[in-house]
Amino acid sequence: xxxxxxxxxxxxxxxxxxxxxxxxxxxxxxxxxxxxxxxxxxxxxxxxxxxxxxxxxxxxxxxxxxxxxxxxxxxxxxxxxxxxxxxxxxxxxxxxxxxxxxxxxxxxxxxxxxxxxxxxxxxxxxxxxxxxxxxxxxxxxxxxxxxxxxxxxxxxxxxxxxxxxxxxxxxxxxxxxxxxxxxxxxxxxxxxxxx
Amino acid sequence: xxxxxxxxxxxxxxxxxxxxxxxxxxxxxxxxxxxxxxxxxxxxxxxxxxxxxxxxxxxxxxxxxxxxxxxxxxxxxxxxxxxxxxxxxxxxxxxxxxxxxxxxxxxxxxxxxxxxxxxxxxxxxxxxxxxxxxxxxxxxxxxxxxxxxxxxxxxxxxxxxxxxxxxxxxxxxxxxxxxxxxxxxxxxxxxxxxxxxxxxxxxxxxxxxxxxxxxxxxxxxxxxxxxxxxxxxxxxxxxxxxxxxxxxxxxxxxxxxxxxxxxxxxxxxxxxxxxxxxxxxxxxxxxxxxxxx
Numbered sequence: 343x344x345x346x347x348x349x350x351x352x353x354x355x356x357x358x359x360x361x362x363x364x365x366x367x368x369x370x371x372x373x374x375x376x377x378x379x380x381x382x383x384x385x386x387x388x389x390x391x392x393x394x395x396x397x398x399x400x401x402x403x404x405x406x407x408x409x410x411x412x413x414x415x416x417x418x419x420x421x422x423x424x425x426x427x428x429x430x431x432x433x434x435x436x437x438x439x440x441x442x443x444x445x446x447x448x449x450x451x452x453x454x455x456x457x458x459x460x461x462x463x464x465x466x467x468x469x470x471x472x473x474x475x476x477x478x479x480x481x482x483x484x485x486x487x488x489x490x491x492x493x494x495x496x497x498x499x500x501x502x503x504x505x506x507x508x509x510x511x512x513x514x515x516x517x518x519x520x521x522x523x524x525x526x527x528x529x530x531x532x533x534x535x536x537x
Numbered sequence: 538x539x540x541x542x543x544x545x546x547x548x549x550x551x552x553x554x555x556x557x558x559x560x561x562x563x564x565x566x567x568x569x570x571x572x573x574x575x576x577x578x579x580x581x582x583x584x585x586x587x588x589x590x591x592x593x594x595x596x597x598x599x600x601x602x603x604x605x606x607x608x609x610x611x612x613x614x615x616x617x618x619x620x621x622x623x624x625x626x627x628x629x630x631x632x633x634x635x636x637x638x639x640x641x642x643x644x645x646x647x648x649x650x651x652x653x654x655x656x657x658x659x660x661x662x663x664x665x666x667x668x669x670x671x672x673x674x675x676x677x678x679x680x681x682x683x684x685x686x687x688x689x690x691x692x693x694x695x696x697x698x699x700x701x702x703x704x705x706x707x708x709x710x711x712x713x714x715x716x717x718x719x720x721x722x723x724x725x726x727x728x729x730x731x732x733x734x735x736x737x738x739x740x741x742x743x744x745x746x747x748x749x750x751x752x753x754x755x756x757x758x759x760x761x762x763x764x765x766x767x768x769x770x771x772x773x774x775x776x777x778x779x780x781x782x783x784x785x786x787x788x789x790x791x792x793x794x795x796x797x798x799x800x801x802x803x804x805x806x807x808x809x810x811x812x813x814x815x816x817x818x819x820x821x822x823x824x825x826x827x828x829x830x
Contacts, residue, residue, distance in 0.1 A: 350792055351555040351576060353548075372793065387552050389576040389612055396574065396792055420552070447611060453635035454658045456545045459538045475548050476613065476635070514548045 352388020356513035382528035385422030442484030449479035546660035546680035573784030585689025586772035621647020654678030668706035686749015691813030754790030761794035778808030
């Protein structure tokens with residue numbers, strides 16, 4: 343089983359390390375041809391405007407939608423969450439529009455408001471240390487989206503079938519449980535695709 | 538809930554990796570930079586080459602410029618404070634600037650002491666030209682580093698020298714025994730614990746960008762090839778013939794720094810880059826890299 347990390351811009355190496363620690367083979371992905379050999383992909387944190395532009399420039403917009411159509415899992419963290427969303431609050435355009443949710447960028451404020459905290463997540467036994475950096479929020483979700491975590495009454499992690507998204511950065515800590523959760527999603531999806 | 542932790546400050550720089558941070562002097566340039574795919578902008582009154590040309594004392598930008606830039610872009614906004622200028626840094630922090638560059642490009646306010654950056658909620662980036670400077674800045678609280686290079690020259694040679702030196706020194710300390718490491722810490726003038734951490738991990742504990750002389754897409758790609766985590770472009774964009782094209786091309790060359798056909802493609806018909814200065818033509822007093830050791 344092989345999981346890619348979209349390597350156009352952002353914290354790629356940290357995700358690769360975390361995925362490997364969670365027992366998966368992980369590779370950096372820079373071209374759409376490299377998607378073929380993957381069972382799942384992570385869209386990392388970075389600057390969503392930069393990643394959004396490069397996704398379009400190099401044909402990833404259509405290629406990742408097709409990837410998702412095959413039932414292969416995608417996991418977006420921070421900027422990656424914005425890239426997955428159907429709608430971005432206050433903007434006319436969105437990126438992949440795969441997950442039925444409305445997200446707000448920089449929802450906590452500027453860098454000085456960035457923080458870390460212990461956060462309970464549905465499906466993971468004890469709270470994980472969550473690092474929020476100029477983080478986005480999920481303002482609304484469709485009925486097909488399961489809310490996995492809430493912080494101060496706001497949604498910060500969610501799942502829609504084979505799609506997973508969180509506002510924070512699980513790749514910046516040594517706690518690999520959320521990556522392990524995603525690796526399990528990829529395993530399940532790979533089994534059902536072969537069937 | 539905790540703000541301003543080392544993880545939050547260093548993590549912010551991790552999110553900039555593989556990206557290009559561009560110097561801008563007004564809101565209009567900031568918008569051009571954001572549209573071209575910059576991961577952050579550095580709001581300045583003058584780019585380094587103009588600071589060089591103007592001479593005199595270079596200080597923190599007029600807060601109006603910083604504010605206007607913050608208003609028009611959604612990407613992070615950085616700004617420069619003079620080395621050791623505690624108040625310029627506090628002023629920028631109070632304005633909500635996302636990252637402060639304690640920068641040798643400005644005239645130092647203190648020739649001995651750097652700012653004690655651990656005391657701030659806002660993260661800092663600092664320049665370094667060798668491992669000693671790099672680790673001293675980290676000890677003071679810098680959450681991100683960049684090569685000093687020689688700002689405003691459009692000449693990549695000093696940035697190359699600094700990055701090669703730092704990476705070579707890291708490889709060297711990886712092979713030292715414990716007693717040799719104690720001595721090396723003394724020679725470099727750095728805390729032993731920090732040096733040990735570098736020796737064990739084979740890398741700096743914070744992100745290290747290239748800066749000071751990047752003028753073309755190939756320059757940016759060269760620095761990535763040599764192991765930079767990303768690139769600062771100062772005068773190179775808005776002192777070139779066609780800033781929009783240069784900005785876009787440098788972003789693409791940084792992402793695909795090993796794709797030489799792509800770099801050739803994006804380098805076509807860019808017009809004239811900034812003129813540039815031969816380093817040996819600079820007087821000792823004009824060398825910004827010798828400030829803040």
